[in-house]
Amino acid sequence: MANYRVHVTIENKPGISDPEGKTILNDLVLKGTHQNVTRINTAKMLKFSISEHDKDAAQTKVQEICDELRIYNPMVSVVTIDVFDA
Amino acid sequence: MSLESHELEDLKTKIGREPTSTELQIVAAEWSEHCSYKSSKKHLKMLPMDGPLVINEKGYDSGVLDVGDGYVITAHIESHNHPSAVEPYGGAATGVGGVIRDILSAGTRPIALLDGLRFGDIEKDQHAKWLFKNAVTGIADYGNCLGIPTIGGEVEFDECYKNYAMVDVAAIGFGKKENLIKNHAKKGDLVVLLGGATGRDGIGGSQFASDSLETEDRSAVQIPDPFIEKLIIEAILEARNEQLIHAMKDLGGGGLSCAVSETADALDIGIEMDVEKVHTRESDMHSDEIMISESQERMLIVTDGEKLIKLRKICEKFRIECSVIGHVTFDNKMHVKKGETTIANISTDVVANATLLDLPSSKPIYLENIESPKQFPQLSDYSEILMKLLGSPNIASKIWVYGQYDHEVGIRTVTKPGYDASVLRLDNGKFLSIKIDGNPKQCYINPREGAIGCFEEACRNVVCTGAKPIGMLDHLQFGNPNDPEIFWTFLESLKGLTDFAKDFEIPCVGGKVSLYNETSDGPIKPTPVIGVIGLIDKKPLMIQKINSGDSLIMVGDTKDELGGSEYSEYIHKFIGGKCPAVDFSESKKNMNSVLDAIENELIKSAHDCSKGGLAIAISELCMINQIGCNVSLEKIPGEKLDSDKILFSESHSRYLLTIENKNLPKLEETMKKHNVSYSLIGEFTGNSICFTRDSKPIIDLSVDKAQNTWYNSLREMVLHA
Numbered sequence: 086m087a088n089y090r091v092h093v094t095i096e097n098k099p100g101i102s103d104p105e106g107k108t109i110l111n112d113l114v115l116k117g118t119h120q121n122v123t124r125i126n127t128a129k130m131l132k133f134s135i136s137e138h139d140k141d142a143a144q145t146k147v148q149e150i151c152d153e154l155r156i157y158n159p160m161v162s163v164v165t166i167d168v169f170d171a
Numbered sequence: 172m173s174l175e176s177h178e179l180e181d182l183k184t185k186i187g188r189e190p191t192s193t194e195l196q197i198v199a200a201e202w203s204e205h206c207s208y209k210s211s212k213k214h215l216k217m218l219p220m221d222g223p224l225v226i227n228e229k230g231y232d233s234g235v236l237d238v239g240d241g242y243v244i245t246a247h248i249e250s251h252n253h254p255s256a257v258e259p260y261g262g263a264a265t266g267v268g269g270v271i272r273d274i275l276s277a278g279t280r281p282i283a284l285l286d287g288l289r290f291g292d293i294e295k296d297q298h299a300k301w302l303f304k305n306a307v308t309g310i311a312d313y314g315n316c317l318g319i320p321t322i323g324g325e326v327e328f329d330e331c332y333k334n335y336a337m338v339d340v341a342a343i344g345f346g347k348k349e350n351l352i353k354n355h356a357k358k359g360d361l362v363v364l365l366g367g368a369t370g371r372d373g374i375g376g377s378q379f380a381s382d383s384l385e386t387e388d389r390s391a392v393q394i395p396d397p398f399i400e401k402l403i404i405e406a407i408l409e410a411r412n413e414q415l416i417h418a419m420k421d422l423g424g425g426g427l428s429c430a431v432s433e434t435a436d437a438l439d440i441g442i443e444m445d446v447e448k449v450h451t452r453e454s455d456m457h458s459d460e461i462m463i464s465e466s467q468e469r470m471l472i473v474t475d476g477e478k479l480i481k482l483r484k485i486c487e488k489f490r491i492e493c494s495v496i497g498h499v500t501f502d503n504k505m506h507v508k509k510g511e512t513t514i515a516n517i518s519t520d521v522v523a524n525a526t527l528l529d530l531p532s533s534k535p536i537y538l539e540n541i542e543s544p545k546q547f548p549q550l551s552d553y554s555e556i557l558m559k560l561l562g563s564p565n566i567a568s569k570i571w572v573y574g575q576y577d578h579e580v581g582i583r584t585v586t587k588p589g590y591d592a593s594v595l596r597l598d599n600g601k602f603l604s605i606k607i608d609g610n611p612k613q614c615y616i617n618p619r620e621g622a623i624g625c626f627e628e629a630c631r632n633v634v635c636t637g638a639k640p641i642g643m644l645d646h647l648q649f650g651n652p653n654d655p656e657i658f659w660t661f662l663e664s665l666k667g668l669t670d671f672a673k674d675f676e677i678p679c680v681g682g683k684v685s686l687y688n689e690t691s692d693g694p695i696k697p698t699p700v701i702g703v704i705g706l707i708d709k710k711p712l713m714i715q716k717i718n719s720g721d722s723l724i725m726v727g728d729t730k731d732e733l734g735g736s737e738y739s740e741y742i743h744k745f746i747g748g749k750c751p752a753v754d755f756s757e758s759k760k761n762m763n764s765v766l767d768a769i770e771n772e773l774i775k776s777a778h779d780c781s782k783g784g785l786a787i788a789i790s791e792l793c794m795i796n797q798i799g800c801n802v803s804l805e806k807i808p809g810e811k812l813d814s815d816k817i818l819f820s821e822s823h824s825r826y827l828l829t830i831e832n833k834n835l836p837k838l839e840e841t842m843k844k845h846n847v848s849y850s851l852i853g854e855f856t857g858n859s860i861c862f863t864r865d866s867k868p869i870i871d872l873s874v875d876k877a878q879n880t881w882y883n884s885l886r887e888m889v890l891h892a
Binding site for chain 1: 257258260261301367368370371372392394395396398399452453466490
């Protein structure tokens with residue numbers, strides 16, 4: 086068993102609007118001098134530390150936890166799971 | 172998610188050719204149950220919709236009532252059941268948004284919201300808990316961001332809503348009569364789409380709402396954006412003040428397809444539009460998607476070229492987008508183009524008026540013996556049962572819910588949530604009282620009496636504030652109407668509501684029908700939700716704190732009506748028994764006597780007896796006022812009954828009045844004048860809720876202990892269990 090850090094990023098599915106991201110873009114970033122920014126998306130990240138046999142097992146386990154506990158709503162959001170060595 | 176084969180044939184006959192793909196999409200959206208009311212429309216006409224205060228204008232999405240001195244209020248009710256069942260946060264929030272835009276489209280400012288929420292068994296079911304928690308948060312986040320107070324509502328749990336959510340939202344608007352939008356259009360007028368960009372969210376939502384939830388096709392979720400909604404409200408009201416709006420409609424179910432065809436049909440005009448002019452969120456959207464997208468926070472406005480310049484300035488100021496998507500014609504056609512290419516050209520009359528159905532109905536078999544009475548074992552002490560009921564999900568205080576809503580923003584809220592009905596101050600010195608009520612348990616046992624009961628309960632609630640009912644909103648929620656037994660329950664409920672509305676001269680000013688509410692275990696129980704709007708000309712009953720020595724008067728008879736009661740269902744797990752029925756003449760007398768007592772300032776507070784019966788209603792008075800009481804069951808008006816029936820029967824038309832002893836003679840005079848059944852049943856004193864029968868104690872419960880359970884149990888259930 087080894088320790089892994091697992092980052093879970095939860096964001097709206099593509100095509101679903103993101104009012105918060107749009108507000109940050111329009112009301113903060115574009116009001117400054119950063120006119121080259123074209124898009125901002127907000128997301129929520131959960132950082133897990135988990136001990137598992139290997140990276141794949143860590144990823145699978147965390148995905149299971151997110152699905153089972155409804156950490157995100159699959160109707161609205163997608164999750165991206167990144168695994169790093171601790 | 173398309174037309175049925177006979178509907179397709181119908182369409183072909185009506186237009187005399189094969190429809191294009193866009194036409195098919197437009198018609199499928201507009202002919203869905205959600206938009207066309209094809210199953211219910213024929214029957215809804217039975218409801219009385221006119222009255223001395225009702226203002227009818229073509230194309231209004233909300234009811235309008237004249238409240239005098241040049242002011243009007245508008246009212247509407249909507250549901251967002253299907254979307255909330257798959258995404259409770261966004262579904263509930265966008266439900267709030269939709270009904271607000273209906274209020275706005277008449278040209279009035281939304282001033283209050285009410286929510287009726289129903290879920291499965293939250294004591295056992297984790298999913299119901301998840302739905303409940305997120306729906307409440309969605310409503311709170313949306314309403315609070317907009318600065319519109321959520322002033323009341325109701326919450327109920329029943330196993331028939333397993334894995335499902337019923338989210339009903341009612342909204343009230345207020346404005347000057349002269350500012351109402353007089354929906355009209357001239358040739359050459361422009362059609363403008365204002366607000367959020369059109370995206371892929373909510374594609375086909377209205378058809379989705381007209382299907383049962385069994386399929387996994389759940390792309391129809393919508394993302395709420397309350398900040399755009401707020402900007403739209405302010406922009407529209409400014410445009411209204413400058414008289415820039417000829418006609419207006421909000422985009423709800425069916426998106427552009429429905430808004431354009433219904434506007435054209437209501438105003439007897441044609442509209443030619445170009446999908447390429449619609450501002451979209453994504454560049455690669457298909458024209459059919461643009462026509463049926465149900466993206467939120469959008470309004471359709473008809474104006475002219477000169478006014479458009481000013482309208483654009485307002486939009487710029489509020490930084491909301493607006494696009495001219497078409498213009499008014501006089502051929503009564505909905506002509507949709509993509510650039511120069513025509514993709515749909517169809518008579519608005521055909522689109523906006525689906526062929527109405529006359530569905531068969533038959534009395535459900537389950538109703539045969541459901542009202543036969545059942546005798547429950549008699550106990551010598553009901554304290555424990557009362558305690559259990561006070562902590563039950565349907566009776567426990569809903570402070571965990573309304574505590575999350577801002578119910579005071581706008582400083583109109585005179586009586587706040589937690590009492591019978593909330594009261595709003597209007598600018599002309601009058602007051603408005605509003606309440607929504609439903610009772611699926613009783614409606615299941617007797618669809619007619621149950622629906623009347625919801626109506627009367629909402630009336631009782633506003634009467635308890637001193638208001639006279641002036642209008643009603645009905646929201647009829649049932650399962651699949653193609654099942655004759657379900658359709659029968661729909662018709663029975665509707666007939667009951669009609670009879671009551673006619674007898675009491677309370678016009679129906681708005682409503683909604685939501686069908687196909689089915690879960691994996693079958694149809695929901697019949698769930699009509701009735702909103703009643705009451706007007707107070709002088710001043711509302713300002714509730715005073717009860718002191719030791721004050722008396723408790725009960726108006727109205729308690730009957731042997733335990734059917735559908737919390738006592739039967741929660742304590743004894745029994746569905747059946749005699750459903751409470753409203754006696755119209757008794758109901759009217761009792762209402763008038765209570766209004767009379769309030770107007771003459773004889774009483775400290777008035778409270779209606781409903782869910783949980785008399786024992787719960789009296790306990791609520793004690794817990795809110797932190798005082799004990801002594802009540803004698805043998806003094807309760809009505810025939811002699813077993814103690815459990817007196818305590819927990821949910822008979823209608825009953826009121827509890829609290830009064831200082833010095834006003835007792837005057838109150839008796841009033842009660843006698845109205846010839847009502849009433850009695851002095853006890854007094855407030857001590858620290859215990861005490862019920863006795865012939866001097867023998869039946870219930871003895873410490874107020875503190877009861878209060879602790881009643882206030883906290885719902886929160887505990889949601890957050891910790």
